[in-house]
Amino acid sequence: MFVYEKKLQFPVKIANPNPKLAKIIISQVGGPDGELGASMRYLNQRYSMPYDELKGLLTDIGTEELGHMEMVAAIIHQLTRKMSTEEILRSGLDAYFVDHTAGVYPTAASGFPWSAASMAVKGDVLADLNEDLAAEQKARVTYDNILRLSDDPDVNQVIRYLREREIVHYQRFGEGLRLAMEKMDQKNLYAVNPSFDR
């Protein structure tokens, strides 16, 4: 069960609309390493996790990622307010605008719509946690790249915050992996898949 909290995890206050920036930042809503995919990855991996620490960790990080999706969506919403048709054409947001107007649609910056193909649920503790570690790194790099391309201080403040969260999540998934391995066969980690073989 989920309950909505009418607040963001971190304030989003973008003083200057900028559709050109929205065009790239949308990738962290619906791109291959975006926040929608992150939350779906973790929340769906929970069911086959055999250990309580990992059920908790995936629940809590998956929930936080939903909050991050809302923050990135808030950035897009604020960057695209009060756009003139001339700005839409000049910024290159026209291709997005024709399909979605100033709505927030989960898509990659390339225009490829959000796809479950960009995430994995393998049903194996080691495979899933290694996927999660890689996912956190890829999200971190996407935020690095956004920081390279954006010079808006209001946007960058939020992006720096989100990027740092990926580093903390990486550490926690690494610790989760370590706790899992300690519970497994120390002589042969790959003897069984504890998510399936009991």
Next chain:
Amino acid sequence: MEKQCAAMERWRLGSLPDPAPLAAAYIPMQEGAEPRYVPQEALSRGTLFPGLDLPFLHVVNPDLEQTPMTEMMAIDFVADELELYLDTHPGDTEIFALYQTILAMQKEARDRMVRLCGPICQTDQLGMERYAWLEAPWPWEYRKRGEG
């Protein structure tokens, strides 16, 4: 400060079990939850823990404006961060005691925000005179600095 640096160094380096298994990724456990930032600084930096604070091109966020909202966000954030820490360190009784303190502060900060700005959760409306859930602002709406 020197003690802080030493503590940070220690868990930057971490420790590996002896011998660490082959064919497995190994990330050192964070050993202990000290040092820590104060809540407002933790929120603006995106982590409670200086040892995990690894900013891109070394650029750090400026301080956030202090409002009842950011004060509540900062306490909420420390709670979130401690929860993730406790998920992988469930036996750390010292941090669980700190978590208790934060939960008490969180309740205070939330009650204050609800009084000032209306419900954060639907259930915050217990005892209210009218249905206040629909009242603006919604979290994604643009509000100028100083407008909460």
